[in-house]
Amino acid sequence: MKFQSQKVAWLFFATSLVLLALQLVYGFIMGFAHMGYDGLHEWIPFNTARAVHTNLLVVWILSGFMGAAYYIIPEETDRELIAPKLAYVQWAALVIVGVIAIVGFHFNWWEGRKFLEIPRPLDFLVVVDVLLFIFLIGGTIWKGKRRTTTSLVLYFGLLMAALLYLPGMIDFRSHLFDSYYRWWVVHLWVEGVWELIMGGLVAFLLIKLTGVDREIIEKWLYVVVGFTFLSGILGTGHHYYYIGAPKYWLMVGGIFSALEPLAFLGMAMYGIAMARKGGRKHSNRLALVWTLGTCIMSFVGAGFLGFAHTLPQVNLYTHGTLVTAMHGHMAFWGAYGMLVFACMAYMLPELTGRPLFKHSKISEWAFWTSTIGMIAMTGAFAVAGVAQVYLERMSGMDFLDVQEAIEVHFFGLVLAASLFSLGIILFVVDFWRSGLPLGGITLKAEGLPAGGASDVGLEAPEAVG
Amino acid sequence: MLSKSAARAFFLGGTVLTGLVFIGMTVDTHRQAPARTNTAALTDEVKAGHVIWTENNCMGCHTLLGEGAYYAPELTKVISRRGKPWIRAFIKDPEAMFPGRRKMVKYDFTDEQIEHLLTFFEWIEGIDTNGFPADPPYKPVDGPVAAGSLALADAPEKFKALCVACHKVGGKGGIVGPALDDVRARYDRPALDRWIQDPQAVKPGTAMPKLPLSDPERAAIVDYLLGAQ
Ligand code: HEM
Ligand code: HEM
Numbered sequence: 001m002k003f004q005s006q007k008v009a010w011l012f013f014a015t016s017l018v019l020l021a022l023q024l025v026y027g028f029i030m031g032f033a034h035m036g037y038d039g040l041h042e043w044i045p046f047n048t049a050r051a052v053h054t055n056l057l058v059v060w061i062l063s064g065f066m067g068a069a070y071y072i073i074p075e076e077t078d079r080e081l082i083a084p085k086l087a088y089v090q091w092a093a094l095v096i097v098g099v100i101a102i103v104g105f106h107f108n109w110w111e112g113r114k115f116l117e118i119p120r121p122l123d124f125l126v127v128v129d130v131l132l133f134i135f136l137i138g139g140t141i142w143k144g145k146r147r148t149t150t151s152l153v154l155y156f157g158l159l160m161a162a163l164l165y166l167p168g169m170i171d172f173r174s175h176l177f178d179s180y181y182r183w184w185v186v187h188l189w190v191e192g193v194w195e196l197i198m199g200g201l202v203a204f205l206l207i208k209l210t211g212v213d214r215e216i217i218e219k220w221l222y223v224v225v226g227f228t229f230l231s232g233i234l235g236t237g238h239h240y241y242y243i244g245a246p247k248y249w250l251m252v253g254g255i256f257s258a259l260e261p262l263a264f265l266g267m268a269m270y271g272i273a274m275a276r277k278g279g280r281k282h283s284n285r286l287a288l289v290w291t292l293g294t295c296i297m298s299f300v301g302a303g304f305l306g307f308a309h310t311l312p313q314v315n316l317y318t319h320g321t322l323v324t325a326m327h328g329h330m331a332f333w334g335a336y337g338m339l340v341f342a343c344m345a346y347m348l349p350e351l352t353g354r355p356l357f358k359h360s361k362i363s364e365w366a367f368w369t370s371t372i373g374m375i376a377m378t379g380a381f382a383v384a385g386v387a388q389v390y391l392e393r394m395s396g397m398d399f400l401d402v403q404e405a406i407e408v409h410f411f412g413l414v415l416a417a418s419l420f421s422l423g424i425i426l427f428v429v430d431f432w433r434s435g436l437p438l439g440g441i442t443l444k445a446e447g448l449p450a451g452g453a454s455d456v457g458l459e460a461p462e463a464v465g
Numbered sequence: 466m467l468s469k470s471a472a473r474a475f476f477l478g479g480t481v482l483t484g485l486v487f488i489g490m491t492v493d494t495h496r497q498a499p500a501r502t503n504t505a506a507l508t509d510e511v512k513a514g515h516v517i518w519t520e521n522n523c524m525g526c527h528t529l530l531g532e533g534a535y536y537a538p539e540l541t542k543v544i545s546r547r548g549k550p551w552i553r554a555f556i557k558d559p560e561a562m563f564p565g566r567r568k569m570v571k572y573d574f575t576d577e578q579i580e581h582l583l584t585f586f587e588w589i590e591g592i593d594t595n596g597f598p599a600d601p602p603y604k605p606v607d608g609p610v611a612a613g614s615l616a617l618a619d620a621p622e623k624f625k626a627l628c629v630a631c632h633k634v635g636g637k638g639g640i641v642g643p644a645l646d647d648v649r650a651r652y653d654r655p656a657l658d659r660w661i662q663d664p665q666a667v668k669p670g671t672a673m674p675k676l677p678l679s680d681p682e683r684a685a686i687v688d689y690l691l692g693a694q
């Protein structure tokens with residue numbers, strides 16, 4: 001930690017973990033409901049549990065991104081945040097909006113629009129809050145001593161994420177356009193601008209953790225995010241196949257979304273190549289493990305499992321089944337959950353001065369149990385989903401009869417989810433043991449080639465081997 | 466070897482190019498929407514149904530056009546699958562229709578609100594969805610209709626409205642309950658009447674619901690099933 005104002009990141013990370021824990025509780029409620037134990041139905045019907053589960057997910061990931069940005073931007077621009085006090089205000093506003101929304105979901109106060117259930121009046125608060133965040137980050141970059149590619153890509157991603165929230169707020173008479181523009185938020189977030197954010201964060205982590213030259217890392221960053229947008233924008237078409245949009249979306253969406261895995265493959269190869277290049281001496285091995293973990297799991301969950309149902313011929317039968325839930329879990333956790341954890345694993349030791357996340361056994365176990373748990377959860381969803389597609393969509397069995405036939409796989413899901421949750425608990429234990437951020441300033445420059453042209457981002461052209 | 470500025474140009478160029486194509490296709494989608502989604506039929510009632518749909522987050526359990534949650538049936542074709550009279554009876558008291566099974570929220574909708582929902586579903590069903598949901602390719606084909614089967618055409622109106630959603634007669638109808646062509650071989654009049662009047666009382670926990678029928682309506686159905694008509 002070089003700058004006092006970076007400390008605000010800790011608050012966002014702590015918030016992230018609290019919200020994640022709550023998300024898991026609601027995940028279990030749904031897992032049990034799918035098994036046939038819906039004892040909470042009167043108080044927390046399935047649609048409430050689901051809205052809470054997915055909205056908490058989005059908020060904790062965003063909170064993690066914001067925390068990471070508040071940590072990175074001062075370091076990249078080499079100055080304090082322009083108005084650290086406002087960052088605390090922005091944090092408080094985020095928490096307040098989140099809490100009101102979550103409570104409201106229990107009282108039928110929402111908009112039934114998947115992933116965007118937050119009711120309209122709160123949408124405006126979200127916009128104000130995010131604008132404040134964008135202002136603080138942007139202002140710091142503007143006034144900063146240097147402008148690095150990493151910080152610009154990160155900023156562009158965050159700014160676009162904020163702007164893309166707006167089309168989701170237009171009120172359409174037609175259900176078609178209600179859906180059409182909902183995907184501008186949901187799809188263009190996770191398969192567009194959030195990947196940009198991911199690229200920026202991974203680049204920062206790789207620069208810090210591998211010590212590879214910044215110029216090389218940032219050049220490949222452009223290539224990876226270039227593939228992302230080239231395929232991801234028109235790839236939105238894979239949500240337009242069957243909602244009433246014209247038939248050409250089958251072709252365009254099919255072709256371009258089938259290319260999307262390339263961006264994730266690129267990210268995975270890039271991460272592994274840079275780690276190799278950096279050699280074996282890492283200042284924080286576990287943070288690098290999480291970083292490579294996110295690069296690889298995002299390829300499997302988003303790239304590979306996304307491809308599995310993205311062609312229109314397949315999607316015709318899998319559209320809106322548990323196959324989608326299988327992909328959704330591994331993609332979200334692999335690409336964005338593990339990314340936030342990677343940021344925490346690197347930044348917390350810097351912030352608190354306690355190196356637990358670098359090498360403690362508990363942290364090591366946290367990685368492996370959560371990763372294996374998530375793979376097993378994906379497997380359980382996959383079996384349930386494929387059985388559903390085969391029995392309901394292909395053989396024409398009644399919906400509820402099929403659901404009863406696949407209840408047993410949700411027992412498997414709950415077991416796997418318990419393993420996953422154990423991993424999260426272990427991570428939280430180390431977060432707790434690490435304590436609050438340091439009071440004073442520590443000028444630590446571990447793991448990066450101290451100073452030097454490469455770190456400052458001046459022109460240092462070098463060919464990649 | 467690729468330089469950083471070339472990589473940046475690749476990123477910016479690709480983004481701008483595909484972005485422009487995407488916006489062009491969006492404009493065209495708006496242009497084609499009136500024909501594909503029958504905008505002329507998008508009345509205030511349909512809109513009111515849409516509002517009920519979103520305000521209660523039905524999408525948090527169901528899918529519609531394949532979008533939503535995976536806990537409750539896909540509703541794109543629900544009107545032709547179940548028929549309006551059945552849905553009216555169902556929404557008034559979902560648990561009575563499927564006792565002991567997965568639960569839907571019991572909403573206290575007025576009759577008018579239910580009609581709005583139905584017109585909304587009807588409008589949805591009219592959308593050109595490029596073939597979703599597909600006909601199940603491996604669905605067992607109905608065998609030749611056995612001699613002595615009942616003819617659906619002869620059935621009382623209430624039977625067509627409420628029972629066919631779950632039962633087949635003469636090879637036509639739903640698949641939740643067994644085909645009813647041969648009940649007369651297994652039931653006498655009092656047993657059948659008692660069953661239809663209150664299935665739960667006869668067999669607690671059965672998936673057959675108690676349906677809103679007046680005495681004469683029930684008698685007509687019993688007559689029909691026993692072949693007395
Ligand atoms: C990190 C990136 C990704 C995340 C977080 C993600 C997450 C999700 C989620 C949550 C859904 C469900 C959306 C809904 O129905 O409301 C979904 C749907 C879908 N995703 Fe992804 N996804 C990612 C990347 C990809 C990629 C790269 C592909 C294609 C290669 C893909 C293909 C699909 C398809 C085809 C659907 C629609 C499923 C359906 O018809 O029900 N996804 N994704
Ligand atoms: C305790 C662990 C968890 C359990 C038991 C669980 C269970 C579930 C269930 C049952 C659903 C609803 C599927 C349906 O509509 O029927 C769901 C949805 C979802 N969950 Fe989880 N979940 C867990 C953790 C997570 C985590 C860690 C993430 C992401 C990082 C996540 C992301 C999602 C997403 C994106 C959806 C929406 C999927 C879609 O619409 O396709 N869940 N979860």
Ligand SMILES: [Fe+2]
Nearest residue numbers: 187191236238
């Ligand atoms: Fe998508």
